[in-house]
Amino acid sequence: MIRRIPVSKTIATGQRRLYSSVKPSDKGTVQTVDYQSNMDIPPNSTMFSLIQPTNRFHIGNYLGTIKIWRDLANNPNVPASGSKLIFGLADLHALTSPKDPKQFKNARLEAVASIIASGIDPKQAILFSQSAIPEHCELYWLLCCLTGMGQLNRMTQWKAKSQVSGSTETSVFEPEVLKKAYAGVFMYPVLQAADILLYRSTHVPVGDDQTQHLELTRTICESFNKTYKNYNFPQPKTILAPTKKVLSLRDPTKKMSKSDPDQNSCIYITEDAKTIQKKIRKAVTDSIDGGYYFDPVNRPGVSNLLNVVSGLQNCHVDEIVKDINDVKKLQNHKELKDYVSEAIIEGLKSCKTTFAQLMEDKSYLEAVIKEGNDQAREIASKNMKQIKTAVGLN
Known part of the structure; x- marks a missing residue:
């Protein structure tokens, strides 16, 4: 055993x-x-x-x-x-x-x-x-x-x-x-x-x-x-x-992939908070500030970030949109990206430590x-x- x-x-x-x-x-x-x-x-x-x-x-x-x-x-x-x-x-x-x-x-x-x-x-x-x-x-x-x-x-x-x-x-x-x-x-x-x-x-x-x-x-x-x-x-x-x-953080027309030459396009579940924040800050969004909504066709970058938060928090994307617009009242992409970073860091916070421990005991x-x-x-x-x-x- x-x-x-x-x-x-x-x-x-x-x-x-x-x-x-x-x-x-x-x-x-x-x-x-x-x-x-x-x-x-x-x-x-x-x-x-x-x-x-x-x-x-x-x-x-x-x-x-x-x-x-x-x-x-x-x-x-x-x-x-x-x-x-x-x-x-x-x-x-x-x-x-x-x-x-x-x-x-x-x-x-x-x-x-x-x-x-x-x-x-x-x-x-x-x-x-x-x-x-x-x-x-x-x-x-x-x-x-x-x-x-x-x-x-x-x-x-x-x-x-x-x-x-x-x-x-x-x-x-x-x-x-x-x-x-x-x-x-x-x-x-x-x-x-x-x-x-x-x-x-x-x-x-x-x-x-x-x-x-x-x-x-x-x-x-x-x-x-x-x-x-x-x-x-x-x-x-x-x-x-x-x-x-x-999707890729850097090119939301493509699926997120480990093989992408631009590693800022991909967030690993074992990454630390600073790396996650850095990658989210570089994520492609659009030129529309405020009034965030889920529209994968016209706003693929923003929609990709909303999709990730929705998955991590086990709720429908409409609930994330409501939280952003009506509760948090985020005004610009910086605030949105800070919100997304926080959600990812919280959702994955214990993976990094446990992964490191496991790799020490092959x-x-x-x-x-x-x-x-x-x-x-x-x-x-x-x-x-x-x-x-x-x-x-x-």
Whole structure:
């Protein structure tokens, strides 16, 4: 057994948490529920999600993925329903772009430290490494044999990652696209489907940029169930992050990214107060002072800052707008940026200290992952035996 290191609770409990649960039958209709008290979690559910281990997490990773994990892990209704939480590192997915081996190993440890520092107790959830479970790749191949090239060609993320036009008419079969697109990036959603289905996941928390992949997962799931009628995967539901995609502070037309050459565009969850204040002061806004409102089209910079505060404070962006205009009565961008900086510093205040402590004890992090790998492998191997029997590979 591994010893416990106290984890941070970076945002006070008891606040309202709004999440959207999207069912396959909804056909795009989003149902918003009060997650903390009313979210319908059927008994013996399995909630599953992975994140790529790219060093420290930035605030977009936190609000889009990790914060939902923490809220699920801290929700007393989850263990009471007999449900499982399975979270981990998508380190196979991360290799769609080659990594320096030594740096990659350290990045994986930093990712584990970031998860725990964000408030996720490894005693409340299985934390594992995707690459340690060979059944992911076994199921991936079986699902590849049931997935149409046309279905994959319609996915938009491979186009973005391959730096080709995001138009729905862009095809992987075009000569210019073939020069840029790698098979791993194109086939990525099938491995993602295998990750989810391997654990018979019933709920998958994701950011809005992954909803298309979840729809494909449900399509692949249905195809497998129709083809092999003696084994049925449950249709996984989407738990959609309430926070909109967090954008670059320096260029709010782009998603916040660690790989951005301008590191002032990105706030990491382990940064100190002075660095956060400096980066927010340099954030792009607009020329309109006062009368702040959420308008991502006409005021993308301001709206991005409002979106971040909304996510950290667990409330609708309209409440932030009301607080800024009617309560605080902020008059200019300096006051707005001071307000945003304070909210971020308060929301992330304990992450930095806990992260530093964890990185000083790498044997603890390795023990957490080893125990999680053992737990995940036990589930995966049992399910994979049944799947292989269903397709005639027993």
